[in-house]
Amino acid sequence: MVLLSIPLWFFGLDFAVYGLCSFFAFLVAYFANSISQVSGKRAHYHLFVSFSLLGAGMLAVSLSSLMVFSQPYLGITFSESVSGLDDVGYWIYYITAIAAYALLAYTYVNEAKPEFIAPAILPSWPLLYSHFNLVSLVMLSFTLFHMAINFLSKKNLNSLFILSGFCLIGLHHLLLLFMPFYNLVYLLSHFLLLCGFTLLVVVLRRVGR
Amino acid sequence: MIAKRSRMEIVHDMLSVISKYPAVGPTKIIYKANLSHDRFKEYLQFLKARELVDESTQKGKTTFTLTLKGRDFLSKFHQVKELSEAFGLPL
Numbered sequence: 538m539v540l541l542s543i544p545l546w547f548f549g550l551d552f553a554v555y556g557l558c559s560f561f562a563f564l565v566a567y568f569a570n571s572i573s574q575v576s577g578k579r580a581h582y583h584l585f586v587s588f589s590l591l592g593a594g595m596l597a598v599s600l601s602s603l604m605v606f607s608q609p610y611l612g613i614t615f616s617e618s619v620s621g622l623d624d625v626g627y628w629i630y631y632i633t634a635i636a637a638y639a640l641l642a643y644t645y646v647n648e649a650k651p652e653f654i655a656p657a658i659l660p661s662w663p664l665l666y667s668h669f670n671l672v673s674l675v676m677l678s679f680t681l682f683h684m685a686i687n688f689l690s691k692k693n694l695n696s697l698f699i700l701s702g703f704c705l706i707g708l709h710h711l712l713l714l715f716m717p718f719y720n721l722v723y724l725l726s727h728f729l730l731l732c733g734f735t736l737l738v739v740v741l742r743r744v745g746r
Numbered sequence: 747m748i749a750k751r752s753r754m755e756i757v758h759d760m761l762s763v764i765s766k767y768p769a770v771g772p773t774k775i776i777y778k779a780n781l782s783h784d785r786f787k788e789y790l791q792f793l794k795a796r797e798l799v800d801e802s803t804q805k806g807k808t809t810f811t812l813t814l815k816g817r818d819f820l821s822k823f824h825q826v827k828e829l830s831e832a833f834g835l836p837l
Contacts, residue, residue, distance in 0.1 A: 569829075
């Protein structure tokens with residue numbers, strides 16, 4: 538059973554991890570929006586929409602987790618509808634994250650070769666509902682590939698941080714695939730997610746100086 | 747080999763030239779921003795459409811000045827360039 542692989546003390550704390558990641562994603566979205574307004578480029582606007590979607594999804598998980606796990610401490614009865622709320626939060630996150638990764642993949646594939654957009658993105662859609670993390674990995678692989686090429690051509694610290702940030706987000710999804718088999722994978726994967734978003738914010742800090 | 751300037755970089759070069767003078771004529775912009783006359787006209791339309799420059803004519807002489815929006819563009823350009831490059835997006 539999946540729930541047994543998650544350390545008990547981490548229950549309820551994941552709202553903080555998702556809350557922080559959501560805040561970081563909104564920060565990236567804010568910067569992307571400001572550069573999109575200056576440049577007028579569609580790719581920058583896509584970056585803004587992608588990170589807004591990611592931020593909104595993670596905020597939904599964070600808030601729903603907080604509500605569910607704060608019930609016993611507030612002395613309120615743990616009802617079926619409240620535990621269902623956590624599922625709703627995760628479903629919002631699944632949908633927004635897939636949309637965000639797909640938009641990022643579309644943006645980067647579109648920049649490379651427009652004729653490869655449909656074949657590159659369509660085959661992973663049938664897997665959507667059953668394997669969220671697998672679909673996320675497939676979507677992220679396009680972005681990661683582009684980021685790696687970008688780093689090899691630019692060879693600067695900012696592009697390295699962005700590549701590392703996306704690698705860690707990808708690793709988060711990869712590790713979650715092994716959650717039923719290994720203890721503490723859930724904890725480690727969330728730590729990597731937080732590190733990934735932190736690296737993206739470090740780049741914003743460096744650029745905004 | 748010198749890389750080809752992107753559209754944004756050409757706009758930045760034009761605005762940089764305009765920002766250095768209280769009012770500047772087209773010849774100076776063409777010369778300093780290294781543009782052909784056709785390119786200049788094309789980009790000028792873009793700058794005027796986005797209200798980045800003001801055009802005024804006095805005694806038959808046309809001059810250009812930078813608007814507040816244009817100054818804002820110049821100040822944000824480096825941030826935009828660095829972030830675009832970091833994310834591997836074209837400028």
